[in-house]
Amino acid sequence: MSTLSLFQDIIRSPDEVKVVLDAALVTENLEDTQNRRVLAVVSHKDDWDLTEEGCLFICKYKVGASGGVDELDMQRVFPIYGQFSVVMRQMGRGPVNLRSDMVPKSVLQQPGAVIALSITPAEGFQDDSPLLTFFTHDVKGLGTLVSECRRLKEASDVDANAAIDLASSKTHFSWLKPYFEKNATIAALTSVPQDLRLINQPLLDRLSPSCAGLPGDDHADAQIIKDDWIRRKARTMCRVGKRKLKLRLGTFNVNGKMPSQDLSAWVQGNVNGLRSTKLEKETPELPPMMNISPLSLGEVISNPFNRIFPKKSSPHQTEWDVNQYAIRVDLDNPEDPDLLVLGFQELDLSTEALLYSTGTAREDAWCLAVLAALGEKAVNYEKLVSKQLVGMLLVIFVKKSLQSCFSNIRTCYAGAGILGVMGNKGGTAVRLTFTPPYDDSKSPITSPGSTSLTFVNAHLAAFDEMVDKRNSDFLDLSKRLSFDGFEPLRSSSPVSDTDAGDDRTVVEIPQTPAIGAPLPLSIYETDSLFWMLDLNYRVDVPDTSLRKMLRDEEWPNDTKIEALTRFDQLRKSIRDKKAFHGFKEMPIKHLPTYRFSPGLAMDAMGYDLKRKPAWTDRVLYMHDPLCRVEQLSYTSHPQITMSDHRPVSADFEVDMDIYDTAALNANARKLLNDMHELELENTSGREGLKIQDTYVDFEKISYGTSAERKLSVRNTSKSPCAFRFVPVQIDSPIHPEWLSVHPLTGILLPDEVITITLSVQIDKDIAAILNTRPKDLSATLILHTMMAKDHFISVSGEYQYTCFANKLARLTRLRGAIRAMQSPDDLLPETNAINAPREIMRLVNWMMAHNEHVDGMFLSPANDSQVHIIRECLDTGEAFPFKEQTPDPQIPIAFAATLIAFLNSLTESIIPATLHQRCLDMTNRDEAFELLDELSPAAVNVWISITAFLHFICQRSKEKDLAERIATVLAPVLLRDDSNSFVPPISPLRKKKFLLYFIS
Amino acid sequence: MSKQYQFKLVLLGESAVGKSSLVLRFVKDQFDDYRESTIGAAFLTQTVTLDDQTTVKFEIWDTAGQERYKSLAPMYYRNANCAVVVYDITQSASLEKARTWIRELQRQADPSIVIALCGNKLDLAARRQVSQEEAKKYADEEGLMWTETSAKTGEGVTEIFTAIAQKLPLTAPSATRAGGARAGPGARAGVDLNKQAASAGQPEACNC
């Protein structure tokens, strides 16, 4: 491959390569790859203000896996302005006059003539690196390089003495930034891990702000879309299989104790035979990948550019189905975790521990306890790495058989305690890469790709009210925990021998062109990230009610815990994007893990009376969409009682791709080149996208229904075309809330067609909004094609007003049937409001009038189409169309179901959540009736008429428990929880009890 | 000293008066007898050289004339330095529409906006419904530039854009250097890019 095309690979598309020069560092042996350098002048024209700036790049050849040189590494970048200059001289003589036309003819003609050139950087770009002197044979190229440099220097209007900070400049040379960041070049698209916080954001959110008539930074946005596309495509094209790694994670605040109990429940999870390993063994394992034809496993798609460049053949063009089956890495003991990752907090509480290292005695003791807990399986495991910071210890055990698959093991720590150094709070982290074993003699992989796993063990600020401090601790740790790539591992650590001589080690630390040193890797720059920690986040429910709820044996644990975790500070912080934004956590199914203090004053559940019970010990994770992570379990282990915390464990499966890094690089380069070529060939005619139909009518849109329309969009131009939807105004939404659009951004190759799906689904939340809006729904979507056009797509529909999903107060002010309403404000004056919603009264009256058949009402499932008919009649005001003579027993059931659905759809609960706590105190019917005084008149009427009807049918029924059964169904409906309420919820049993005062 | 300016120009006018055709003629010197009605807004750029010293780059937004999209027009004429309001000389109703656009621009657009009124389809003068006198009188009253064009034959097309280019730098807001910075949407205004002429000649002797 020519130097020029190699260099093109690392240049971003709006930038233009002016000249490329082959040179060397020393005169002797100009051909030795070690010495070879590529010098290139690149120019960038600003699309907006037409200015031009130039830069000199210096690159080194990278020796590829195959031994050949197929890639360039950017080493230095010199902006051309001010002091910058290039001086050349012929070897052995004085400086040569630089005018290319004046280089002596003799030199040009002399074969093998060597010319030296030295570079003087502009202000602020000098450093102590050895003199920037190079040698070259290419006299002509050098002449061009020199004259380009001069031209660009003259074109530059940067102050000659200005020292420009490339990292922060927003004007001059800001176009160079992508080359400094880790997201340029092939490496960025393949081996350099992306920041998980970024990669997990929807692509659209990563683009610049933009709206109708005001495109953002289209060049940069198109680049982001392209990079994303290439990154995903290149990987799927070279994936030859998948492997599944099983992890068991644990977190345990040991409160300074030494191990004194059997930890097997926490470590192994199969104590008391709770986990049936047998069952898992019985699930048939697919035979190893190598015995299966690729075609049988998934769709095989070839390089998308092959259609466009039919003559070129390209390697590695199969694309694997993403959902393809992953095989366990370890087939011998598939039920055991391959990696056991344990985080301990408060390992050592002694004061000395805060000040200086107290040795490894405690770590050793806990590791022994872990191995003991593994029982007979302990022989299969060994310690891979550990990292301790005072009280925090992160230790990883690995199956011996897989130990050699782990490499690049790095550790780091950061204190968050006093002064940010003392380690009473803070975190430790380990990063490692796993290269799945793969032996296929037919198509061996020479440079297998690996997947990185990062684990963080942390301990955040204590106490209820410290939630802000915890959030800031988290943000601080996120910033400060990073792997510098060179931190020497503890010599005692068994890792040292693994690392040595590991030739599979993939170099992942990118080079900054200007400095040449590896950049530190953030903990987020990984394929998968797990945090296990004592977060100290608490539950925002008053202490006494919390304990009462926990104690309440009539309230099943699952719904109780679900209700309580809604008040968990961590959940709230995640929801409010204050901390752990983008992390996932499996729903908690176990009781609070803190605080138990035998001996001290405790409540009936064993929780310390001085500390509010809380889920302090958690496991959270995040991963690259290319690497599937699934959590299988999340539990606490209350039988381990030695500490004031209970240990928590979580099992995970991580699916990783098997691919060849050389193939991945080749794919990425190929895609990038093909894309580039198309762009260069066809700079004109960007007006590429044709939308088949720009007018979309959803016609009548009614409650509970969904509808979909598809738009087909074709790229009729000859160059790739990136698109994105934009809002009308910067801060307005891209589409109205009743509509969803997918995809919102993407890229189309020439002739490619994609389908954009517009869908409408009217659930109760959307209906609640639309009921108060004019019924004519219309919207214009704006599809923006980069650098070209805003396409308008008109969407319309006619919303059918429904009595579902309204406020009670609004329903009582309707003039008649809601469907007849002309405008949403066409209501009766408040003073003329009727007593109770007409619709509820119609339902109750009908049921009262047809009370001969009450079997199954509220209890049996109803016929959906009958419910639909009933709802339509309520909305339109028409009479119910059911014949009186031949009663269908299903009809009363449908009425009852409609009533439940109606109540569920109301924007408020008949008895508001704020009153639920008061229901707990009611001891008899009279007291219960008094509570009704707190309700709005409409709510009282609804309550009375419904309960009167229920009372009637329950009294008459021969079934003694009918009232009980109906109340079980209706209590949560009439006393609905409100997830936004500040008042803690009450148990379903209490609600039922309250309702029973009225109906039994 | 050379001067480079960049201006945002928006085309407005009733559907089918020939806005897209005018832009196509100006940017690519082409004409299409069957053009699809614009659904959206197309973005194009074209540079006009006034003399050796001054170039003006137009960032052109060709909008949709259909009534349905009228509410979106303000998004495209906001921050515009100039507007070309087009009517069809064979359709007197289209001049009425043009008047509405001009009133709206005078009320809502940037007060310094330069407005040109353009009577298109001059090649169909035989079917003329709008007299030159009527249009010119209106333009004079409102202080607008005015001309007649034919996107089909090309008559008057370059001239109107050049005339706008000549008028604009005089009225443009005070110059600011952009220096490659995109201060984000909305931050653009006419920009005077005073800078050293980049000599395209033969390299001269110097240690550079």
Ligand SMILES: Nc1nc2c(ncn2[C@@H]2O[C@H](COP(=O)(O)OP(=O)(O)OP(=O)(O)O)[C@@H](O)[C@H]2O)c(=O)[nH]1
């Ligand atoms: N004879 C003649 N026809 C023209 C001229 N300019 C445009 N047309 C024709 O008029 C029709 C409409 O032209 P367009 O340029 O699409 O009109 P538009 O103003 O962009 O219309 P919208 O995009 O709907 O707002 C096309 O068929 C053109 O070929 C002209 O100068 N002379």
Ligand SMILES: [Mg+2]
């Ligand atoms: Mg048009």
